[in-house]
Amino acid sequence: MVTIAIIGRPNVGKSTLFNRLVGRRLALVDDRPGVTRDRRPGEAKLMDLAFEIVDTAGLEEAAADTLEGRMRAQTEAAIDAADLSLFLVDAKHGLTPQDAAFADLLRRKGGKVVLVANKAEARGAAAGLIDAYSLGLGEPVGISAEHGEGMGELRDAIVEALGPEAFADEDEDEADDPAAGAAPTAAEGEAPEPVYDPTKPLRIAIVGRPNAGKSTLINRFLGEDRMLTGPEAGITRDSISVEWEWRGRKVKVFDTAGLRRKARIQEKLEKLSVADALRAIRFAEVVVIVLDVTIPFERQDLSIVDLIEREGRAPVIAFNKWDLVEDRQALLADLREKTGRLLPQIRGVKAVTVSGETGEGIDRLMRAVADTHEIWNKRITTAKLNQWLDKMVAHHPPPAVAGRRVNVKYMTQVKSRPPTFIVSTSRPEALGSAYTRYLVNGLRDSFGLVGVPIRLNLRKSDNPFASRRKRPS
Known part of the structure; x- marks a missing residue:
């Protein structure tokens, strides 16, 4: 062209x-x-x-x-x-x-x-x-x-x-690219769900706070100075997409503007940059959250992870600037502990140490991206889900409210990207958030759905006798 x-x-x-x-x-x-x-x-x-x-x-x-x-x-x-x-x-x-x-x-x-x-x-x-x-x-x-x-x-x-x-x-x-004029994917119910195909280009958004090293990381992916970089914070303004190949697979990667706390975003231009970054996140399949390993888990980092989880994207954490760390073993143990404790909503998220400056860990990061993408697309048959649900209910029965135990009837997966399930129950409002977390954590452990958002929706089961009128005596 x-x-x-x-x-x-x-x-x-x-x-x-x-x-x-x-x-x-x-x-x-x-x-x-x-x-x-x-x-x-x-x-x-x-x-x-x-x-x-x-x-x-x-x-x-x-x-x-x-x-x-x-x-x-x-x-x-x-x-x-x-x-x-x-x-x-x-x-x-x-x-x-x-x-x-x-x-x-x-x-x-x-x-x-x-x-x-x-x-x-x-x-x-x-x-x-x-x-x-x-x-x-x-x-x-x-x-x-x-x-x-x-x-x-x-x-x-x-x-x-x-x-x-x-x-x-x-x-x-x-x-098919928001940076090239295509519309974002259709909302749920408006179009058939995409079929997982590992031969199709993998769409990745690189996000993080300003000056976390996002553009430098992408340049290392490409092997050239494609993105503008430098010591100044906030260099990137537009969400720029570039294409490359990793182990024979096509990848479309989006560089985004640094995301700051909303209270600090006052100028019109920065608001436009952040809106552009959010659009790239919604279009992406996997979102790599770049954290500066010298100051990780700032409040804004946790807010970015919450955003990715709410959008239902597949997250991977990249602890960047690993080349600046001296005592790596001690810091690695600390990062693992904080990742598990501070990010319970995406328990088991894959986290990789990388250096955009030297290229260290780039291949491990891409393997984590590919693995997470596969989990995000995972499908579980209804038969397996209900066999699992019977065991979970038998091991830990649902709560009883006013002397009546909540009846959990069946479960099915309605979509992937992210994995989304419906549980049919007699009283959804009485099941409680603790029991819902019990089921979600069980899904992660039993079916390997680690590190991706899970949607569990409760639906009231229909009463087959509700429409029948009582016969006169």
Whole structure:
């Protein structure tokens, strides 16, 4: 598939055009410059053209060791990998010395470029459109990314630059990816449950507090500096998806913004970043919760685990920055004790020590992810469940209320992802939370459902005689 990168200085409307082409508000958009930092790919459609579009950070002149310099390196990597660059300038506010400098950069790289003058609908934009000719990159295409004007002319310019043969045999299948324009999975009851298939790509979200090392960990997975990293907290803003393979299996992994306590989230931009991260969590199958091993189990870490459990995702814990630990045996014993004590809602969750910096433990982490994913998809037959239920009730009978013992009749699994069960009983309200926990813990131990959320729903059994009227004597 043809790959097209959107480039330009900050705040010229790159992310707005990206959202226009993918057909959804995927990239974060704000009035302040420099919102986008990483490369964000998406499946785009422009009339009859289908291609991959890549949103990039605004080009800025900066030293290589600064955050802006690292952002520029990511943008230059996108230019090198793309078949075509859409160079956006702001027709409303006119050209700047930055635009001229980056036009020179594009000429030196020698790639194909289409010059796009955005905000061309604004009053006074005609002068900026004419000035764009001075960049020496050909005739500018005037568009309005916000209002969708000029899209036909942009389509023609892309075809002229690449040739019609570049789009002759494109596969226009919809992308099953929230970072590429697909809708989240349907709610329960709206669509058939997906069948477990280990050959399908495994969707993983990487979450955690800011500066826990999430992006560094993903770069180690990929073996390249794909994600923007650095000592600054909160570098990642968008939820970015990348694909790779682990032992021959396709994996789609989502990097997310650091999740902070709600009380500390005040700025609009951070709220958008957190909402983007939550959407990635809901789309994922397995969620890797990255904890900084030097300060693990902060209150926010426990809140993140609660969130994953409520969403019903399959969790795996990665204790990152293991390379910084000196007394590993003592800390490992402490981590195991705290994991069991502080996370009872996902008892038996797989926890792995890793180092995104050195790559230590990466393969063990992926094995834990694959094992947890299989458990999350597990199905148990009704016959086995009811044989087990009879033994559990015989070993520990349900409570008696007002002299009447609650009657537990049968049990069945209604879905997986996560494992969800229904217990039919005479009085659901009288069974009690303690007995429900007894059954849930028994399911974990007897059927190996460790480390994943379990849903146990109580349902009142129907009385077969309720509809019969009493015969008159």
